[in-house]
Amino acid sequence: MQVGSRRRVAVVTGTRAEWGLLRPVVSAMAERSDLAVGVLAVGWHRVSGTVAEARGQVEASGAAWWGEVEMQRAGEVGRWHDAAALGRGVAGLSERLSGLAEAGGLDWVVVLGDRIEALAGALAGSVGGVRVAHLHGGDRAEGVADEAMRHAVSKLAHLHLPATAGSAERLRRMGEADDAVVVVGSPAIDGLDEVEAEDGGPGLIVLRHPVGATDEQERVWMEATLSAARSGAGKLGLAWAVLGPNGDPGRAGIVSAIEAAGVEPIDHLPRERWLAWLKGARVIVGNSSAGLIEASALGTACVNLGQRQSGREQAGNAVDCRDPQVTAIEIAIEAALRLDLSATEHPYGDGRAGLNAAHALATIELDRVPIRKRNAY
Secondary structure (H helix, E strand, C coil), X not given: CCCCCCEEEEEEECCHHHXXXXXXXXXXXXXXCCEEEXXXXXXXXXXXXXXXXXXXXXXXXXXXEEEEECCCCCCCCCHHHHHHHHHHHHHHHHHHHHHHHHHHCCCEXXXXXXXXXXXXXXXXXXXXXXXXXXXXXXXXXXXXXXXXXXXXXXXXXXXXXXXXXXXHHHHHHXXXXXXXXXXXXXXXXXXXXXXXXXCCCCCEEEECCCCCCCXXXXXXXXXXXXXXXXXXHHHHCCCEEEECCCCCCCHHHHHHHHHHCCCCCEXXXXXXXXXXXXXXXXXXXXXXXXXXXXXXXXXXXXXXXXXXXXXXXXXXXXXXXXXXXXHHHHXXXXXXXXXXXXXXXXXXXXXXXXXXXXXXXXXXXXXXXXXXXXXXX
């Protein structure tokens, strides 16, 4: 692109949760005169029905809506279905991104995290010859296959925008060039200083996602979680709520446990209300990254269950529980509620990740991040 022209940026979003993190980044880019940003919705957005909400927020920010690409399909859950969805995503995004490049040029493809939607965007962009910028690379968290996919995205990416200094150091140790690593913080922290707790919200929140186990294993683990949460909330006189799991393999087992417990799950909360609930809650019980990132900044205790977030940097708000038994989870809830959260510090930045990322994408010298990559060691 010519000096002084606007760099064109395509942002790929796949889920409601990840869009909540990308939203401040897109808004910050849309406010700059040297960037032209558009958003492509793929993956779980289409299945879960959050496309319209995301589109409205994109257009309200001043960014462009560049359409949808099919990946996952309703009723098709499992690792082989995910593999097929990844192929559809790469093919569909390649078609859309090549059209954008031909129509007006394309400088960046931006992805976040470790899901197949991010991997599809990184593959399409990198193989297609467009620089890829990756947010939240270098983290550690096992998930289903998250660790492998996150690091695969990092090796495809040209610019790294990690959330913490620790993640930045892991990227450098993976052979990524120092010039291509810019610590921006986690966009999950952006705007949290303005969040107010919702009056009458739940005191205990359950949010447990699948870890790629069998439906039966996921069901048994969720049954124990719900039993412990019901008991803990009852002893303390707290209202409690259960949020629905994401669409990863094993979802059916978690959903069946929720139905058997006679609990009405909440499948989607707008991020603003979700954060108001999280701030007002005494504890979140489950295995979402929100328990370790957003909750740490909001001053909410967390019971971090199982291995899904294993390796992720933690603040002092979390109690780990690896034993999927009712008694062990009850003990962990009691321990979390005894934590002193008055001086909790977290490593995820100062709430300016969106601004920092937008600045890097607009101003970094492109010859610092060549499309032809070479291992730095």
